[in-house]
Amino acid sequence: MFDTTIKNRGAMTGRFKKTGLLAVAFAAAIGLGQALAGPADAAEGTFKIGMTAFLSGPAADAFGVPSMNGGKLMVDALNKGEVPGPYKGSVGIGGMKIEIVPVDEAGGAQVQIQRFRDLVQREKVDAVVGYDGSGNCLAVAPVAEELKALAIFSGCGTPRIFEEASYEYVFRAGAHSTMDNVALAHYVARKLPDAKTVAGFNQNYSWGQDSWRDFKLALDTFKPGMKVVDELFPEKGAGQYGAQISVLMRKKPDVVHSSLWGGDLEAFLLQAGPRGLFKKTNVVFAMAEHVLPRLAEKVPEGLMTGGRGAVGALHPDTPLANWFYKAYEERYGIPAVQAPFRFVQTILGLKTAVEKAMAANGGKKPTTEETAKAFEYATFEAPTGMIKMAIGGGHQAIQDNAIGISKWNAEKKRVELVDVEYFKAECINPPDGMKAVEWIEKGFPGAKCD
Template identity: 50%
Template sequence: MLKTISKMAVYGAVAFGALTATAQAADEYKLGLVTFLSGGAAGPFGVPAKNGADLLVDALNAGTVPAPYNKVGINGVKINPVYVDEAGGATKQVSEYRNLVERQGVNAVVGYISSGDCLAVPGVAEEMKKVTVLFDCGTPRVFEEADYKFVFRTAATATMDNVGAARYIAEKVGGLASVSGINQNYSFGHDSWNDFTTSLEQIKKGVDVSTKQFPKIYAGQYGAEVSALMVNPAEVVHSSFWGGDMEAFLLQGAARGLFEDQKVLLTCGESALYKFADNFPEGAIVGARGPNGVFAPKSELNDWFVKEYEARYGTKPTYPVYHMVQAIMGLKLATEKAAANAGEIPTDEAVAGAFEYLEFDSPAGKIAMTNGNGHQAVQEMVFGQVSKENGEVVMKDVVRYAPSCVNPPNGVKAADWIASGFEGAVCN
């Protein structure tokens, strides 16, 4: 026992030494990047996002990104990325967050795809007073339930996906009398379906719900659910599926003719649009959780980004890549805005102050940090329908909804906003 304790003391001392050693290095900007590197969310989200971060960090360090991002690294200091796997649950992530900040001495953390992690991490980020940018998670609860000083989210919440989806089908699907849904049995699936149906009630009265299915996440087999959707037909089948689940559902549904007379609406469809292009039925309504990928507005920045990404990874960037890239860009601009001189890394307080209510351009167009008292971004929302020309996927019937049309005003909870009939919404 004594030996074990003395051994532990030695480990503690070694770790403590490592900590003090890392805290002194200041000629580089250490950026903690947390995304799924293992598990079911790694393939569709985590690894593409990491690839996007790699690409952008390399380009920033080389100073080859178009203006206003043409300064080397972050404020002239080269970025040194530190990756952490997001797998392991919220307890593990809170623990790893501390390790990133204390042991690795990162200057900021960009990360988190899972909404559970996004709810758990801000508490410790505030405690450690470290600027933290949540890049991909969708739950609006993060800034609805608490106010944070050091935590930001540069992508819009999942609310606008489903408000936009409801607006789109009300506008574009003729003779809409009923909808059905198949969503994964976890928060994101439940929230997506709730936001969608409550929005639809406000926009178009009298639309029935034929059936709602909540299979287990990562189930992979949807025989029973497809049967239920087929015997209770609706004009539109709503689904927030992603990754392997979405692919399996598309394959199994297509084999049984589900999509022949029912339109499928995939709020996260774009994340697999290139990888599984053949599986998307003609006319499938697809969202990209914002103006990302095929829906990105034309700009010099986006052209550069798509070209570079395709050259390096052989595929077009999907929305998680856009989310990652805009998070790093926002952090870079806020840091440079807060810094007095080039080559200096400002304090976390200064960066957080500069980040609030920041507006900046990204490959996905304008990002405005207007919600959550300047900590939560709003973006426009876009939906379109898949059409294939010579084997290439193109989008037709694209409709763009202004940020104020699909996002609640600052300080209003998403659910209350939808229930109020979108009070204060300004649509183009």
């Protein structure tokens, strides 16, 4: 039916055609059969979590895989009751063993909506944690609300999620990107008092655009009169920065701001280093911390960088943080950088909320509504320090941040960050109910920085 046949010109023999038909039908049958069957509901006494992170694509190496690794480490340790600090002796989530369903975040926002629905409606998970892409978070949030399912975001930087809408079931257990650049601007203003000119070198997409806007605005308050000499926006994934490096070498701004990450960042460091850019100007990074262990001695000396929180080697000196940092390196053979630190915040936040809800309802497994209610304005300890769900109506976390300067330690064969300054969460994050950009533009009203 419905056909307008044209002559079959392919020289396909009948046998081939049959095989082809069989192959496709077979694939479809397996798919449909498995899909419709679906797994059984989570057993009583387990807590099922969908864990989403980039397992493929450009963000996999930098964030996704380390996130998933950190998440698995934390879940295993929680199930065995081995996590120290405030969680000492506490098993799983409220005594329930944690079961995870790993999901790849690659594929675009639409695929993520599809997979989120799949996790909630077919896998029947109790909560979904993760997500690094801002676009994915913005796309998934309304779906979580529609399905009345808990979604706890880890990485996505944009402050828009809780500024443009309010949700009941959506949380972000890590700070948004505003604090990265506000803290960096604080640090630059203190360490480079004589700087007069600044340029931006950021990727041409929301993350790069927003980071540069926040940094520029913040610097304008801390160091009025700084002149912006250029705003460079190479394409995401460009990989070749010869032209931009030439521009920066020629204009010689005192400060260059960059929010590059992953492969792009590594390429830039490796290309700009030999040309001497880092000797001519101070390139300051919002989040370069995550490439330091990988690039090791190839990291130029004296880079100012943060890591979106007190993460990796910048972690606070608490039993929980020390344990996590050490356990991660023992299990995976490379030091934990920012992504796993951020990612486990979602799990520990969830654990805190569920246990708080259980304390209120007499120890039963709480409903999603009860957990969501308990999560609002909660405070919990993570390897990055105290996380406070303080803004966005109690759905958006704030946390401390740290900025340091890179220095190669030949003895330990590690890049260390020295001259580290810690910034309190309340100093670098907007107060509840105020939009991040508005807060920076107004000169940081309500910031507590002592």
